[in-house]
Amino acid sequence: MVLTWSPPVSAEFWDAYLDWSWLLQERRAALSPPPVHTPDWFTPMFVRLKASGTPPSLEKTRKTILRHVRTPGDPLMMDPQEFRRLKARSRPNDPLQGLPDEYWLYLRRGTPPSDYGDLMELIDVGYPVNLDASGSHSWLDEEDEVETSKPEKSGKSRPIVAIIDDGIGFLNARFRKPTRNGKYRTRFHAVWLQALETRRRGPGPRRALIGEILSRKDINKWVRKGQELEESAVYTQLSQQLFGMNEPKSLVFGTSHGTHLLDLAAGANPEDGDDPVHRWPLIGVQLPPEAVADTSGMRFESYMVQAVRWILSEAARINKKAPVIINLSLGMLAGPKNGTSFAEYQIAREAALWEEVTGQPVRIVWAFGNNRRSRQVAQFDYDPGAGVIEHQITWRAQPDDLTASYMEIRTAAGVPSDQIEISLTSPSGAASGFVPLPTGAYRSLDVNGAPIARIYHVEKHSLSPTVEQVATHTLALAPNEAQVAGEPLAEAGTWSVAVRYTGTAPCAVHLQIQRDENLPGFHSGGRQSYFDGGEDAYVWDPEFRNWSGLAPDCPITRAATHSALVTDTGRQIFSAAAAMWEASTQSYIPAYYTPDGSDWTVPGPTVATRAEDGWVERGVLSSNTLTGSVSPVAGTSAAAGRLTRALAMNAKLVVQNAAAGGGTQMDDLVGGVVPLLPVPPGETNRLGAALVNVHMGARPRG
Structure with a gap:
């Protein structure tokens, strides 16, 4: 096998992830049997x-x-x-x-x-x-004017809780409310079950159809069956209708992420008619399984933004003045982390402009992330005056990885990306060397003319006249295990990444390996690559009492290990960290996975909530997909669900603050009905400004 590096090649590509993934897809398509229909x-x-x-x-x-x-x-x-x-x-x-x-x-x-x-x-x-696939969508007419359902009116300060996630058990009794005749009906105004786009064959409007929208009326047809309702049968039928044969169907599983989190955010016992949560309208968007499975975030950004825009339109139909609290507990690790990742930027923009123009309060709740200990973030510090202009680190690609791996390398704010040069060396020793790479160009490591790795220098993009995504470098590796027989593969093992700085002032360069794990219930085949810093990456860790600690001089860092979607500091945006109850000290501490902020991203999350009941009893108890079943859920996703509930409980305060304008996120929490606790000293970079002591939503243990 002969590996050769190409010279710089100028090309038209918007994004390294899109370009590299499309190359891999076309390569696999050429090696596979031809499709029945020519893809469009x-x-x-x-x-x-x-x-x-x-x-x-x-x-x-x-x-x-x-x-x-x-x-x-x-x-x-x-x-x-x-x-x-x-x-x-x-x-x-x-x-x-x-x-x-x-x-x-x-x-x-x-x-x-x-x-x-x-x-x-x-x-x-x-x-x-x-869009070659066919679809049948009864909710569309010729000009797409069918409404989801006649809205139920809501009080001015009664919150509308929405969730964008994977697997939302919309038939679960925790999301129903009692009626005067002793029966129940759904609290959902509508649920959008997104699927990869298709189009209708034959006559009809030319639309890219994204799954199916279920109205309150649709859902109540099932709820009215009472004891005869077989929730799992409904979910199975819908999943078979919407998703491909080989795609994961989260609503068919006993546990589903979206159900867990919505229960923490707005679940209620349907037998307790006095619970005010019963009067909270719900809106749900379930993302396509293919978008959720791709943990790089490449595929879910467009669906998430579309979901937020639809939720706001539907919320206005319920009540134009009621506060809308949207839970978003999805994320990726690598990104600009300065508010200019497209999904982060656009969702914050949609929320702020909607509130400003319509007067309807909007709050977005993100999970802060769970990757503190995953060894996916590193920092190189350069001081040309002291002769430090080059650093090197090991990038370990695990074997049996069926998916691409990515690393982003970003210069500090204000430092042009062309002031660094990158060398990438394969495990077998094929080194790119340091070669200046202009923006809009890449270099490929080829085997028999087929690229198996690339160094990209991505052009800057303008999001608005005042907001810009700066140019950056991205490294891409092909899978090292074949999905299709005969596809060219990258080597597993030790890849060496070296960065040379050509500027004259001291500078920090940030390296981030993108998420690539295999989520529970999904079969993408991803295996997470990681940084290895030698002996400095394996010192004594007093928290875990093993040799997984990082030395002070190690380039691998736990700073900025948070999600790349939590760095917009707009008034409508919140991020939640995970706190753990420690019985031995009768106090809260950061969960081991909840990340650190940093001086180049955000200093920390907004606040924390309880997401762990202790070292032994993992997570907090919340609903599974089907009514009556419960299991633990953990992570900053669980924390975000509980923060969503806290904001909804403070709905009157949110309405008042939105009307007054200005202020900070803490104004929606301080003085509300949910008590706040102080953060332990020195932990604000992991737990934020306060511990939101909300216990509703989770089920008691024992």
Whole structure:
């Protein structure tokens, strides 16, 4: 096997993850039997419309885009929710006047986005989807005007709790409310079960259909069956209808992440008619299983943003003044960590602008992350004056990895990315050497002409006139275990990464290995690669009482090990850390996995809540998928669920603060109905400003 490094190659790619994943997919497709139908690939794009026409106006642009997406064979398409939004805004009385003209579109692959450059500005690009598959979606009519259901009105300060997650057991009794005749009905206003996009064959609107939306009326048809309802049978039927034969179906499993967290956030005993939680309306979005399985985050960003936009529209139909609390307990590790990751930026923007323009309060709750001890973050410090211009570290790729591995290498704020050069050496010794790499270019490690590793220098991207994703370097490795016989594979083992700094001022460079694990219930085949720092990475750890500690001079660090989606500090954004109750001291301590903030990202989470009942009794008890079943759930996801409940319990305070404007996140918690406890000294970088002492939601042990 002969391995050779290519010289720098200039290419048109938006993102290293998208480019590398598409290369691997095309390579596997060429080695597989041909599909029954020729795939028709479309690329999701988030765009901002420009004024056009003579004289230029946004109204003319809206109508032009509508004409495109209605025209058979046109390269542009939309999904039904975004189409309804654009169509509504194209009428004389714009119902969303004041909000930016931003939309998700789908562009047939191979069509240059520049063909529409006079109509729109490209903000972000998602992973291509095959719209060749057929689908049957009864909730759509010719112009996508069918409403989810007639809304039930809610009091001004009664919170609307929403969740975006995987596996939401919407039939579980914890999400029902009693009626006057002694029966029950769902608290869900609507549930969107997302699936990879398809389109309807034959006549009908040209739409990219993203799964199925269930209305309150749909759900109540099942709930009214009472004791005759077989929840698992309903979930199985829906899952078979929406998802491919080989895809995980979380609602078929006994435990499901979304059910656990929604129970902590807004679950209630349906027999307790006096519980005020029974009056909280619910909205749910279940992400496509393929998007959840890809822990790099490459596939879920577009679905998450679409979900937030839909939730806000549906919440306004329930009550335009009621606070909306959205739980988002998903994340990835590597990213800019400065508020410019697209999903993080856009979700914060949607929340802030919606609250500003409509007056409806919005709060977003993220999980802070669970990767403190995973050895996926490192930092190189350079001081040219002292002769320190080059550092090296080991990147260990575990064997039997069926998925790609990625590493992001970012310079400190204000330091151009072209002031570093990167050398990558394979386990067998094929070294790239230090070669200047311009932005918009890559170098490939090839075996018989097929790339098995790459060094990318990704161009900067503008998110708005004042917000920019800076240029960065990304390293990509092919799998080292084949999904398809004959595909070129990277080597497992010790890869060496060296970074040379060419600037003159002292500088820090941050290295982050992206998430690549195999989630419970999923079969992506990922195995997490990690940094190895030699002897300095294996010193005595007094917390675990083993040799897993990090020496002070070790480049591997536990700082900034939090999720890449928790660094926007907007007023509407919260992040939750996990606290553990320690019975021996009768106090709270940080859970071992809850990460540290840092001086280059955020100093720490917003607050912490109890996510661990102790060293022996793992996690906290919460509902499984089916009614009546319970099991432990842990992690900062559990903490985020409980923080969501605390904010909902403080709904009146949230409404008051939104009306007053300004302030900080703590204003929604201090003085509310949920008590706050002080954080132990020296732990604010892991637990935030306070411990939110909310115990509702979780079931008692014993």
